Amino acid sequence: MKFITYSAGETQQVAKNLAQQYHQGGIMALFGELGTGKTTFTQGFAEGLQVSGKIISPTFTLIREYPLPSQPQAKLYHIDLYRLESPKDIEQLGIREIFDNRHNIVLIEWADKLGKILPPQAVRIYLKNLGQNTREIEIR
Numbered sequence: 001m002k003f004i005t006y007s008a009g010e011t012q013q014v015a016k017n018l019a020q021q022y023h024q025g026g027i028m029a030l031f032g033e034l035g036t037g038k039t040t041f042t043q044g045f046a047e048g049l050q051v052s053g054k055i056i057s058p059t060f061t062l063i064r065e066y067p068l069p070s071q072p073q074a075k076l077y078h079i080d081l082y083r084l085e086s087p088k089d090i091e092q093l094g095i096r097e098i099f100d101n102r103h104n105i106v107l108i109e110w111a112d113k114l115g116k117i118l119p120p121q122a123v124r125i126y127l128k129n130l131g132q133n134t135r136e137i138e139i140r
């Protein structure tokens, strides 16, 4: 599926719609250069799952978690690997354990840094900058 959006709000709407298919859990791997809208997409996705609170990008911790109103035994995880120094650090972050609970909802910015750790069932979302406010979003 491919979408072209013309504002941050439209990107959030695409994500919000997609989220409806993943109330039971899922892994969304986000790929795209700086400022293409990975965090914006995550915000829309979280909104679609009625996750309350402002989604801001994790920096020092690399991972932020939010309760899921529809899934008390799982959480929404927002992972941003931009500052990941070495693939070895992935083990310490506990990402595998997060993936192991199939009810968790996991959004990962800079998911290419996960390499082979990214599970095959992860939904791959490619964002591209086509102009100041124009983005292409490809979901595979």
Ligand SMILES: Nc1ncnc2c1ncn2[C@@H]1O[C@H](COP(=O)(O)OP(=O)(O)OP(=O)(O)O)[C@@H](O)[C@H]1O
Binding pocket: 005, 006, 007, 008, 009, 010, 011, 032, 033, 034, 035, 036, 037, 038, 039, 040, 041, 057, 082, 109, 132, 133, 134, 135
């Ligand atoms: N169509 C669009 N979709 C998404 N964001 C857009 C769009 N048009 C403009 N923008 C702007 O582009 C910026 C996207 O920033 P955002 O933080 O979501 O990107 P990012 O991919 O997470 O960047 P980073 O790699 O730094 O984490 C925001 O300022 C947003 O308002």
Ligand SMILES: [Mg+2]
Binding pocket: 038, 039, 040, 057, 080, 109
């Ligand atoms: Mg970001």
